[in-house]
Each structure stands twice: as structure tokens, then as C-alpha cells.
Amino acid sequence: xxxxxxxxxxxxxxxxxxxxxxxxxxxxxxxxxxxxxxxxxxxxxxxxxxxxxxxxxxxxxxxxxxxxxxxxxxxxxxxxxxxxxxxxxxxxxxxxxxxxxxxxxxxxxxxxxxxxxxxxxxxxxxxxxxxxxxxxxxxxxxxxxxxxxxxxxxxxxxxxxxxxxxxxxxxxxxxxxxxxxxxxxxxxxxxxxxxxxxxxxxxxxxxxxxxxxxxxxxxxxxxxxxxxxxxxxxxxxxxxxxxxxxxxxxxxxxxxxxxxxxxxxxxxxxxxxxxxxxxxxxxxxxxxxxxxxxxxxxxxxxxxxxxxxxxxxxxxxxxxxxxxxxxxxxxxxxxxxxxxxxxxxxxxxxxxxxxxxxxxxxxxxxxxxxxxxxxxxxxxxxxxxxxxxxxxxxxxxxxxxxxxxxxxxxxxxxxxxxxxxxxxxxxxxxxxxxxxxxxxxxxxxxxxxxxxxxxxxxxxxxxxxxxxxxxxxxxxxxxxxxxxxxxxxxxxxxxxxxxxxxxxxxxxxxxxxxxxxxxxxxxx
Numbered sequence: 001x002x003x004x005x006x007x008x009x010x011x012x013x014x015x016x017x018x019x020x021x022x023x024x025x026x027x028x029x030x031x032x033x034x035x036x037x038x039x040x041x042x043x044x045x046x047x048x049x050x051x052x053x054x055x056x057x058x059x060x061x062x063x064x065x066x067x068x069x070x071x072x073x074x075x076x077x078x079x080x081x082x083x084x085x086x087x088x089x090x091x092x093x094x095x096x097x098x099x100x101x102x103x104x105x106x107x108x109x110x111x112x113x114x115x116x117x118x119x120x121x122x123x124x125x126x127x128x129x130x131x132x133x134x135x136x137x138x139x140x141x142x143x144x145x146x147x148x149x150x151x152x153x154x155x156x157x158x159x160x161x162x163x164x165x166x167x168x169x170x171x172x173x174x175x176x177x178x179x180x181x182x183x184x185x186x187x188x189x190x191x192x193x194x195x196x197x198x199x200x201x202x203x204x205x206x207x208x209x210x211x212x213x214x215x216x217x218x219x220x221x222x223x224x225x226x227x228x229x230x231x232x233x234x235x236x237x238x239x240x241x242x243x244x245x246x247x248x249x250x251x252x253x254x255x256x257x258x259x260x261x262x263x264x265x266x267x268x269x270x271x272x273x274x275x276x277x278x279x280x281x282x283x284x285x286x287x288x289x290x291x292x293x294x295x296x297x298x299x300x301x302x303x304x305x306x307x308x309x310x311x312x313x314x315x316x317x318x319x320x321x322x323x324x325x326x327x328x329x330x331x332x333x334x335x336x337x338x339x340x341x342x343x344x345x346x347x348x349x350x351x352x353x354x355x356x357x358x359x360x361x362x363x364x365x366x367x368x369x370x371x372x373x374x375x376x377x378x379x380x381x382x383x384x385x386x387x388x389x390x391x392x393x394x395x396x397x398x399x400x401x402x403x404x405x406x407x408x409x410x411x412x413x414x415x416x417x418x419x420x421x422x423x424x425x426x427x428x429x430x431x432x433x434x435x436x437x438x439x440x441x442x443x444x445x446x447x448x449x450x451x452x453x454x455x456x457x458x459x460x461x462x463x464x465x466x467x468x469x470x471x472x473x474x475x476x477x478x479x480x481x482x483x484x485x486x487x488x489x490x491x492x493x494x495x496x497x498x499x500x501x502x503x504x505x506x507x508x509x510x511x512x513x514x515x516x517x518x519x520x521x522x523x524x
Contacts, residue, residue, distance in 0.1 A: 009171040013066060020062035021046035059092065068099055068134035068161060069168035072205075076198045078405070089405075099158075101129045101137060107156040114239035122237055124149050135161055135206055135310070140247070143234065151247040152234060155208060162206055169199050205310035208243040214309040215245065221284045227272035228304045248305050250297035253413055264298055270414035271426040273304060277410045278430040281403065282320050289313040289406045293413050313402045318345055323403070324435055330368065330381065331424070335361045348392045360388045377411060377423065 024043030078092035237244035329338035
């Protein structure tokens with residue numbers, strides 16, 4: 001039944017995309033003749049009004065009909081231009097995560113169920129919703145303190161959203177498996193792994209305790225940073241379905257005129273924003289991955305306050321060093337070093353030629369050095385870099401793609417505040433300091449410490465490794481003498497899997513037949 005439901009939901013998604021004109025608006029360049037013909041055919045079923053809309057508007061209309069799960073799916077895919085293409089990712093990035101409010105009574109029931117206490121016990125007052133998105137909505141409330149009532153923001157998970165997403169993700173898995181099976185060229189992008197990442201990140205976002213933990217971690221990391229902070233979490237009133245946090249009085253960064261009227265220095269804000277993001281990325285390896293201007297406020301003290309920490313990104317030491325060496329290599333025009341870093345990190349397979357890869361890197365770097373610094377986009381640079389690496393079989397690195405996408409957004413906000421924003425000049429204090437501490441003599445000491453720790457752990461595990469090796473050796477000898485045998489459970493599992501495969505194929509044929517009958521009925 002699960003497989004049948006997935007096929008049915010996929011057919012519904014396809015029909016809505018056809019009716020809203022999304023399919024007919026997709027580019028036809030490079031498509032096989034049979035696919036182009038099919039695309040022209042389904043275009044006949046699009047609503048007439050959709051033919052006069054932009055593709056992004058058609059997509060927004062389709063996603064609105066599909067429901068809140070698909071808003072979240074669309075926003076996730078907007079961070080993966082390597083999977084959906086740059087133009088389609090731009091369209092998806094324009095999706096507005098604004099949904100209808102759900103009743104305050106349902107929000108109160110969610111809070112009481114999550115925290116095990118009554119609303120009157122938790123809050124001095126609890127107001128109507130002020131903002132709603134695909135996963136949760138926000139209410140203004142007050143809590144009692146020794147100094148009197150204190151205003152707070154209360155974020156509550158939308159009722160039923162977990163069950164709805166669990167059903168909708170099945171259709172995504174179906175598409176991913178079909179893509180890997182019938183489109184061999186797409187396997188490099190690992191669509192099933194991408195879907196797993198989507199499922200994991202959304203599950204994390206639906207557990208507001210984890211968002212509270214992210215806020216707490218960022219707060220600790222940035223405690224002494226100039227010009228940046230996040231709201232404080234009220235842990236007593238935070239659970240799986242609710243997070244209570246400090247109310248932020250400030251001007252949204254999307255309101256440039258409001259910032260100017262409040263007397264804030266827009267150029268300084270632009271520098272602080274990019275420097276804060278790079279500190280989080282390079283120093284901490286933990287960054288807010290949804291820093292669009294609607295999630296950024298400036299308070300009365302001129303501090304940037306970032307909210308909505310549901311989507312975050314992490315980079316390991318290797319990835320941080322990789323990023324810093326790439327940026328430094330482009331600045332110094334050391335293209336061989338940039339190429340070597342890719343090979344050392346294992347991102348580009350070793351059978352490729354380093355010099356040939358460096359030549360491709362040069363094709364990106366040289367045009368940049370002929371431009372004024374304020375016109376050079378770091379995000380665009382990374383986008384071009386990832387496009388080139390595709391030619392050299394670089395496997396998709398989700399953490400790097402998320403970093404690149406977030407950097408594009410942050411850089412865009414900085415340029416919105418200051419149209420002549422010089423990304424490289426603003427970044428130099430942070431990147432230069434990190435390079436000095438991590439790519440110079442200090443790096444050798446750090447690597448020696450890490451190597452020593454690894455050696456100690458290996459020594460501690462040596463007895464267990466030896467025992468496992470001896471056990472494996474005996475198993476190999478037994479197999480060489482008696483052959484490889486399946487136990488009854490394994491044989492039964494293989495039989496069930498084969499039967500499931502055959503049933504799925506039959507179900508798919510029935511779904512296709514019923515869909516064609518439905519279309520024929522609609523036309524008639």
C-alpha cells in the first residue's frame with residue numbers, strides 16, 4: 001500500500017505541475033526528441049492563465065496547491081543547484097514560506113501536550129499568531145518575571161505536519177530511485193542520498209528542541225563577537241513542538257529605508273554580516289544556513305540578530321581548510337595549489353591530471369583579476385568552481401553546496417545594504433587571520449596534536465582490531481573450504497525483495513494506465 005500511495009501521490013504532483021504550466025515552462029535545450037515531444041504534449045493541458053505567468057510564479061502556484069511539505073522540499077532543492085540546475089534553483093529560492101494561520105486553540109494544545117503544563121501556568125498572556133510558515137507559526141506572548149511581564153516569541157509546530165511530510169517524502173524517494181535507475185548520468189549527483197539529506201534536515205527542523213540547541217551553540221560561539229547575536233532561549237518553555245525565545249525589537253534587514261531612518265550605518269552592517277558569517281564558517285564550522293534578509297534584524301544597539309535557526313550547516317576541519325586554501329589560492333593566483341587541494345582532499349579522483357585541472361581553475365581565476373574588487377562575487381566564484389569540478393568527476397558534497405548557496409545569499413544581503421560592497425576587503429580580516437593561524441606554522445603543531453590523538457585511539461583499539469581480524473580470517477578459511485551459504489532468513493529476504501519489485505512494476509503500469517484514462521476523461 002505504501003508503494004501504491006507513493007505512485008498515486010507522484011501522479012498527483014505531476015498533474016499539478018502540468019496544470020500550472022511548470023512542465024511546459026522548463027527549458028527544452030538538450031532534451032532528447034522524444035522528451036521534447038512529450039513536453040509539448042503535456043503543455044496542452046496547462047491552464048490558459050499559466051501561459052502568461054513567469055516560470056517562478058507558475059512554480060509558486062503549483063507548490064501552494066501541493067501543500068506545506070512541498071514548500072519545504074522546494075526550499076531545500078533551492079540550496080542544491082547542482083541537482084536541479086541554477087535557473088530552477090533561483091526560481092525555487094523565490095518561494096515564500098508564508099502559509100495560512102492554524103487556530104490558536106490547536107497551538108495551545110500542541111504546547112500543553114509538549115510541555116505537560118497548562119498555558120496559563122506557562123504564560124502570563126498568549127496572543128494570536130503573527131507569522132506562519134510551512135512547519136510552524138509564531139505567537140507573541142508574555143511570561144511573568146520578578147521585574148514584571150516580559151514579552152517573548154513562541155514558535156509552535158503545525159499540527160499534522162510530520163505525518164504529511166512522511167507521506168510526501170515517499171514520492172520523493174520514488175523519483176530518486178527512478179532517476180538513478182533510468183538516468184545513469186545523474187548517479188554522480190546521488191539523488192537518493194540527496195533525498196535522505198532532505199528527510200533528515202526536515203525532521204531536525206520539526207524538532208524545536210534541536211533549533212533551541214542550535215541557537216544556544218551559536219550564542220556560545222559568538223558571545224564575544226562584535227555586532228552579532230541570536231535570541232536567548234527560554235528552556236523551561238521549550239519542547240519538541242514549541243520553542244520560547246527572547247522577543248526581538250528591531251528593523252528587518254529587508255527594510256533598507258527603515259534601517260537608514262533608524263540611523264544605522266549600512267556599510268558597517270554589510271561588513272559585519274559577511275565577517276560574522278565567515279567567522280561562523282571558518283572558526284566554528286557551524287553556520288546559520290538560512291540567512292535571508294527576513295531572518296535578520298538590527299536592534300536599537302546596531303547589533304545584527306539572526307532568528308529562525310531551523311536550517312544550519314556544519315563543516316569539518318578538512319572542509320574549512322579546503323575553503324580557505326581555495327580563496328587564498330585565487331587571491332594569490334596560485335592555481336596549481338588550488339588544484340592540489342582538490343586532489344589532497346579527495347574531491348577529484350586521482351586518475352585526473354593535476355595540471356589539466358589547474359588549467360580549468362585558471363579559466364575561472366584570470367578573468368576575476370581584471371575586474372574591480374567590488375564587482376567580484378565570492379559566491380559566484382564558488383558556483384563557477386563547482387561547475388568546473390563536474391568535468392573532473394567531483395562527487396557532490398552537500399555541505400559545500402549548502403555553504404556556497406548560503407554565501408550567495410549573505411553576499412546578496414550585504415550588496416543590498418551597500419551596492420559598492422567589496423567582498424574581498426571585508427573578508428580579509430577574518431580569512432587572513434584564519435589562514436595565519438591554520439595554514440602557517442601553527443598548522444603543523446595542530447596536525448601533530450591531531451595525529452597523536454589518532455595514534456593513541458588506534459593503540460587503545462588495537463586488541464579489539466586484532467580479535468576481529470582473527471575472527472574474519474577464520475570465517476574466510478571456513479568459506480574457502482565449505483563455500484558461501486545463505487541462511488534461511490537471507491534467502492527468504494531475497495525472495496520477498498524480488499516479489500516486491502515485481503509488484504511495484506505492476507502497480508506502476510496500473511498507475512500509468514489510470515492516469516492516461518483520467519487525462520482522456522478531462523480532455524473529453
